[in-house]
Amino acid sequence: MPGVLNRKLLRELWQLKGQMLSIALVVATGIMTVITMRGSYDTLVEAQQNYYRDSRFADIWAPLKRAPDTLVSRIAALAGVAAVDTRVTFFATLDLEGLDAPAQGQFVSLPVNGRPVLNDIRIRSGRYLSGAGDEVLISENFAMARQLSPGDTLRAIINGRSRELDIVGIAISPEHTYAVPPGALYPDDERYGVLWMSRDVLGPAYDMDGAFNEVTLSLAVDANPRQVIAELNQLLDPYGGLGAYARENQPSHIILQAELDQNRIMGTAIPIVFLAVAAFLLNLVLSRLISTQRTEIAVLKAFGFRTDEVGWHYLMYALVAVAVGTLLGTLLGLLLGDAYIGMYGKYFDFPNLHYQLKPGLLLMATGISVFAATAGALTAVRRAVAMPPAEAMRPEPPARFRAGWLERMQIASLLPSSMRMILRNIQRKPIHSLLSSVGIAFSVAILVVGMFMLDGVVFMMEQQFSRIQREDLMLTFNESRDDAIYYDLRQLEGVTRVEMYRVVPARLRAGHRQREVSIQGMLPDGRLRRIVASSGETYPLPAQGLVISQRLAQKLDLTRGDSVAIEILEGRRVARHDLIVSGVVKDFMGLSVYMNQDALAQLVQGPKLASGAYLSVDADARAEINRHLKNLPAVAGVTSPAVMLENFESQLADSLYIGISFLVGFASVIAVGVIYNGARISLSERGRELASLRVMGFRRGETARLLLGEQAILTLLAIPLGWLIGYGLSYAVAASLQNDVYRVPFTISSRTYFLSALITLLAAVASALIVRHRVDQLDLIAVLKTRE
Numbered sequence: 105m106p107g108v109l110n111r112k113l114l115r116e117l118w119q120l121k122g123q124m125l126s127i128a129l130v131v132a133t134g135i136m137t138v139i140t141m142r143g144s145y146d147t148l149v150e151a152q153q154n155y156y157r158d159s160r161f162a163d164i165w166a167p168l169k170r171a172p173d174t175l176v177s178r179i180a181a182l183a184g185v186a187a188v189d190t191r192v193t194f195f196a197t198l199d200l201e202g203l204d205a206p207a208q209g210q211f212v213s214l215p216v217n218g219r220p221v222l223n224d225i226r227i228r229s230g231r232y233l234s235g236a237g238d239e240v241l242i243s244e245n246f247a248m249a250r251q252l253s254p255g256d257t258l259r260a261i262i263n264g265r266s267r268e269l270d271i272v273g274i275a276i277s278p279e280h281t282y283a284v285p286p287g288a289l290y291p292d293d294e295r296y297g298v299l300w301m302s303r304d305v306l307g308p309a310y311d312m313d314g315a316f317n318e319v320t321l322s323l324a325v326d327a328n329p330r331q332v333i334a335e336l337n338q339l340l341d342p343y344g345g346l347g348a349y350a351r352e353n354q355p356s357h358i359i360l361q362a363e364l365d366q367n368r369i370m371g372t373a374i375p376i377v378f379l380a381v382a383a384f385l386l387n388l389v390l391s392r393l394i395s396t397q398r399t400e401i402a403v404l405k406a407f408g409f410r411t412d413e414v415g416w417h418y419l420m421y422a423l424v425a426v427a428v429g430t431l432l433g434t435l436l437g438l439l440l441g442d443a444y445i446g447m448y449g450k451y452f453d454f455p456n457l458h459y460q461l462k463p464g465l466l467l468m469a470t471g472i473s474v475f476a477a478t479a480g481a482l483t484a485v486r487r488a489v490a491m492p493p494a495e496a497m498r499p500e501p502p503a504r505f506r507a508g509w510l511e512r513m514q515i516a517s518l519l520p521s522s523m524r525m526i527l528r529n530i531q532r533k534p535i536h537s538l539l540s541s542v543g544i545a546f547s548v549a550i551l552v553v554g555m556f557m558l559d560g561v562v563f564m565m566e567q568q569f570s571r572i573q574r575e576d577l578m579l580t581f582n583e584s585r586d587d588a589i590y591y592d593l594r595q596l597e598g599v600t601r602v603e604m605y606r607v608v609p610a611r612l613r614a615g616h617r618q619r620e621v622s623i624q625g626m627l628p629d630g631r632l633r634r635i636v637a638s639s640g641e642t643y644p645l646p647a648q649g650l651v652i653s654q655r656l657a658q659k660l661d662l663t664r665g666d667s668v669a670i671e672i673l674e675g676r677r678v679a680r681h682d683l684i685v686s687g688v689v690k691d692f693m694g695l696s697v698y699m700n701q702d703a704l705a706q707l708v709q710g711p712k713l714a715s716g717a718y719l720s721v722d723a724d725a726r727a728e729i730n731r732h733l734k735n736l737p738a739v740a741g742v743t744s745p746a747v748m749l750e751n752f753e754s755q756l757a758d759s760l761y762i763g764i765s766f767l768v769g770f771a772s773v774i775a776v777g778v779i780y781n782g783a784r785i786s787l788s789e790r791g792r793e794l795a796s797l798r799v800m801g802f803r804r805g806e807t808a809r810l811l812l813g814e815q816a817i818l819t820l821l822a823i824p825l826g827w828l829i830g831y832g833l834s835y836a837v838a839a840s841l842q843n844d845v846y847r848v849p850f851t852i853s854s855r856t857y858f859l860s861a862l863i864t865l866l867a868a869v870a871s872a873l874i875v876r877h878r879v880d881q882l883d884l885i886a887v888l889k890t891r892e
Contacts, residue, residue, distance in 0.1 A: 213301060263737075
């Protein structure tokens with residue numbers, strides 16, 4: 105007997121192949137998203153944890169000016185400290201062949217005997233340092249971008265002296281998983297790299313023989329990180345301590361963690377939408393199938409089929425759609441997951457980074473899909489099993505029609521008859537129509553969320569590179585210099601404007617809250633670098649007091665007019681001062697603190713110095729100026745906003761545009777699935793009505809408009825609802841993408857609303873064309889013979 109039901113199932117699945125395939129595609133998209141996003145998340149988290157464990161990634165970092173090696177024993181004696189490692193680290197200019205502009209390298213010392221206690225490196229090719237001569241290891245991404253390999257050489261300006269360095273190996277480090285040069289927003293592997301040298305060579309070269317300028321710690325399991333940081337800062341303050349920070353504030357870790365959090369959120373939210381739509385579509389299709397098979401259900405029960413056999417038979421329709429969708433989604437998810445991890449591998453240096461699908465994740469995704477399908481089909485299946493055979497043998501009673509809101513409206517008589525027929529059909533099925541419209545609205549919302557990310561990032565970059573960073577070149581000196589260097593820079597041929605800036609490390613205290621920051625001294629009338637709020641308005645720099653970013657103000661619980669205590673962490677380390685917060689500006693990058701240069705000089709109580717300069721240069725002279733800057737020992741680094749923007753656009757094309765393309769495909773699957781199934785069900789319900797109209801003289805186009813007009817109205821109603829849902833989801837996503845490094849602004853352009861509506865309408869038109877073909881092929885005689 106079950107073989108009879110199975111043959112019936114296969115026959116009707118083939119008849120419903122278009123509808124079942126569209127539902128399977130919705131399920132497949134949900135499964136694919138789970139496997140791709142959550143699978144990538146699990147892969148990256150496992151790779152991160154393994155890498156951090158194997159390399160003994162530190163818990164605390166503490167940069168300082170200079171301290172003797174004898175201080176290590178006192179640091180190790182601090183309560184909660186499990187391991188201590190010290191080193192020498194600094195930035196220096198690299199003179200690279202084929203590059204006019206000076207490149208920048210971060211030099212980090214390594215012990216000659218043995219490996220680092222913490223933050224161990226991993227050799228990718230070549231060998232470890234032997235301690236002989238000027239041997240150097242270089243970071244892998246830098247080596248690949250510059251096509252460098254063991255045996256090559258490069259020239260660096262270290263402490264004002266030119267040195268030829270011998271590359272003996274290529275390495276990666278957990279500290280530089282995402283390597284960004286100082287002052288930049290994105291990696292620049294052609295112009296920035298990390299270089300490791302022997303402590304015995306690097307220390308004397310940087311006047312650090314027998315001393316160190318950075319210490320890293322690992323903590324005991326029961327240690328209190330805040331207490332350890334406080335005690336460490338107190339111990340290092342006499343040696344020029346610049347403020348210790350925990351792993352959660354380590355720059356590379358912050359970026360990686362933000363990406364992981366985004367993957368986790370997207371890999372959870374998007375599948376929920378797709379599986380909810382799949383449940384709705386299954387309920388829609390099975391409800392109509394059961395209503396048209398009342399007689400078949402009665403015959404099956406009369407022939408002795410049990411209620412559970414009939415129920416299982418109709419539930420199998422849903423499970424087949426889920427099975428096909430799960431298989432397709434799993435295959436596509438594995439392919440996309442591997443490509444997704446490959447894309448991350450271009451920017452994040454992990455050893456042995458390969459996509460791995462955990463069986464538990466696949467089982468969870470399949471289980472949730474089956475649950476959603478069963479829940480969606482359950483109502484329709486219960487109708488089938490609860491129907492007595494005698495009642496099922498009779499045709500379904502005709503619907504009761506009565507005057508509705510359309511007839512009560514005075515404007516109804518002004519509408520053409522075809523429009524009144526369309527609107528009446530919608531009002532007779534309010535719940536069905538509402539759910540259909542909500543399903544389409546979610547496809548619009550997904551598009552809004554995807555393109556909102558592009559809007560926010562592009563707006564942030566336009567602000568940064570068009571209104572804030574207006575210089576052509578930003579120079580960073582190897583140490584603070586007398587600001588009289590302004591005149592030397594101004595005399596360079598091709599330089600049209602020079603603005604000096606000062607950066608001073610400081611600790612801000614507000615009650616029990618504190619934060620180590622860099623105070624940036626700016627010119628009050630500066631034109632190359634300005635304070636610009638998120639609204640695009642230039643924020644005036646007051647003569648006294650501080651202007652701080654809103655993010656920092658929230659962390660310290662400060663508002664405009666409050667007083668904040670400042671401890672300067674360089675030079676004479678003057679006594680603590682209390683300054684007024686003159687302004688709070690909403691910005692997108694870092695935890696910024698700005699001061700008038702003259703006021704900052706008074707606060708530090710020392711000579712007027714400069715940490716670097718902003719230059720405006722003629723385009724024709726830029727290459728010559730860059731070549732000149734390469735040979736200046738005082739210049740530790742040169743940053744070009746134009747190059748930063750170029751790197752941003754390259755990364756944008758690699759990641760964000762690809763992500764948006766997928767979201768367009770996902771949204772189209774939802775729109776086609778809802779609209780196509782809605783139109784097919786309407787066709788099956790109204791086939792006799794449409795055939796009668798054809799016999800009465802209606803043309804094919806007129807009957808098609810009656811059927812598809814309903815879906816058109818539901819789609820048009822769904823678009824503003826989708827905009828509203830997308831607005832709310834985008835706000836939630838923007839709120840989740842707020843960290844101390846960057847903050848994606850919440851802004852949605854009119855272009856996003858237009859494109860989301862256009863793509864949804866195109867998907868609706870594609871669905872309508874498929875259904876229109878079936879309307880044109882309608883067998884009038886067969887339909888009219890159908891018993892009501």
